[in-house]
Amino acid sequence: MKQSQPVLTIVVPCFNEEEVFQETSRQLTEVVDSLIEEKLIGEDSKILFVDDGSKDRTWALIAMESIRNKKVTGLKLACNVGHQRALLAGLHKAKNRSDCVISIDADLQDDISVIRDFMLKYHEGCEIVYGVRRSRKTDTFFKRTTALGFYRLMNKLGIKLIYNHADFRLMNKRSLEELARYPEANLFLRGIVPMIGFRSAEVLYDRKERFAGKTKYPLKKMLSFAFNGITSFSVAPIRFFTLLGFILFFFSTVAGVGAFIQKLLGHTNAGWASLIISIWFLGGLQLMGIGIIGEYIGTIFSEVKRRPKYAIDIDLYNEPLSPLQRQEKERLEKKYS
Numbered sequence: 001m002k003q004s005q006p007v008l009t010i011v012v013p014c015f016n017e018e019e020v021f022q023e024t025s026r027q028l029t030e031v032v033d034s035l036i037e038e039k040l041i042g043e044d045s046k047i048l049f050v051d052d053g054s055k056d057r058t059w060a061l062i063a064m065e066s067i068r069n070k071k072v073t074g075l076k077l078a079c080n081v082g083h084q085r086a087l088l089a090g091l092h093k094a095k096n097r098s099d100c101v102i103s104i105d106a107d108l109q110d111d112i113s114v115i116r117d118f119m120l121k122y123h124e125g126c127e128i129v130y131g132v133r134r135s136r137k138t139d140t141f142f143k144r145t146t147a148l149g150f151y152r153l154m155n156k157l158g159i160k161l162i163y164n165h166a167d168f169r170l171m172n173k174r175s176l177e178e179l180a181r182y183p184e185a186n187l188f189l190r191g192i193v194p195m196i197g198f199r200s201a202e203v204l205y206d207r208k209e210r211f212a213g214k215t216k217y218p219l220k221k222m223l224s225f226a227f228n229g230i231t232s233f234s235v236a237p238i239r240f241f242t243l244l245g246f247i248l249f250f251f252s253t254v255a256g257v258g259a260f261i262q263k264l265l266g267h268t269n270a271g272w273a274s275l276i277i278s279i280w281f282l283g284g285l286q287l288m289g290i291g292i293i294g295e296y297i298g299t300i301f302s303e304v305k306r307r308p309k310y311a312i313d314i315d316l317y318n319e320p321l322s323p324l325q326r327q328e329k330e331r332l333e334k335k336y337s
């Protein structure tokens with residue numbers, strides 16, 4: 001009897017990636033074809049491009065390609081929701097129709113030749129396979145140091161992260177089902193996936209430069225990403241301020257008693273410097289502490305609302321198509337044939 005092979009879906013979030021799309025799609029199709037040839041994956045394996053509300057021609061390119069190339073399919077989100085959520089949308093969709101799913105960025109900075117190694121690990125029985133960068137030579141000095149600092153900080157705070165692993169990974173159906181049970185709105189996949197705890201493996205690769213287009217992660221997004229990562233996983237910053245508060249309280253009590261004794265002994269002095277310093281110091285400290293607590297309250301605020309994380313506009317992936325979707329497909333077919 002012919003043994004059936006696992007169906008793989010490669011999920012690729014895309015935000016304004018018209019410059020890289022063609023090449024990415026070509027290279028990934030090549031990989032998928034060769035894996036099918038090798039019988040490592042099933043014939044129904046697909047590449048699912050998730051358009052994260054792009055403002056350029058990305059979606060048109062995806063739709064067009066999906067007509068020409070049976071391996072390519074697409075999911076269009078109604079508006080830009082950010083990389084993590086776009087990725088999640090793709091994973092949620094893909095898990096129903098695949099045995100395993102690989103996520104990768106559209107710019108192919110991650111080495112696609114290791115997708116084969118991912119599949120080998122999968123066949124060995126690993127449920128999650130992490131792609132781990134061997135070095136960050138091609139990243140800018142700034143990105144390298146901030147990233148390293150981020151990992152160090154997260155580790156100190158007790159958040160289990162795979163060092164030098166981004167969102168290039170394989171997950172099998174079972175681990176995706178588990179992932180779907182995490183309801184939080186502040187998603188930080190790199191922190192959540194290791195928490196699932198199934199049998200995992202790491203595969204090393206060299207990270208390349210973006211071959212076209214520019215990064216969609218400017219400093220502001222990176223900072224908010226890092227902040228989300230910390231506040232959705234650890235209360236250590238709050239603990240730190242509580243501790244600091246206690247220490248300061250202790251010292252100010254001691255100093256207060258000291259000052260009182262001095263006063264009784266008649267050794268009073270102007271004391272302006274110490275007064276003004278402590279006012280500024282404590283004021284700053286309090287504001288900082290309140291700010292951090294505020295961050296957590298903000299996180300709670302966005303969690304309790306339980307808002308959906310994304311809205312799907314067009315889904316070319318899930319057949320049978322609804323009449324409206326068929327219309328859209330026919331429209332595109334006409335337009336681009």
Ligand code: UDP
Nearest residue numbers: 013014015052082083086105106215216217
């Ligand atoms: N991305 C997305 N939505 C966004 C920002 C980025 O889907 O709001 C996608 C982007 O198209 C790419 C991936 O996330 O496929 C990673 O982005 P990028 O390569 O710009 O980040 P970097 O590699 O510079 O960290």
Ligand code: MG
Nearest residue numbers: 105107109210
């Ligand atoms: Mg990139």
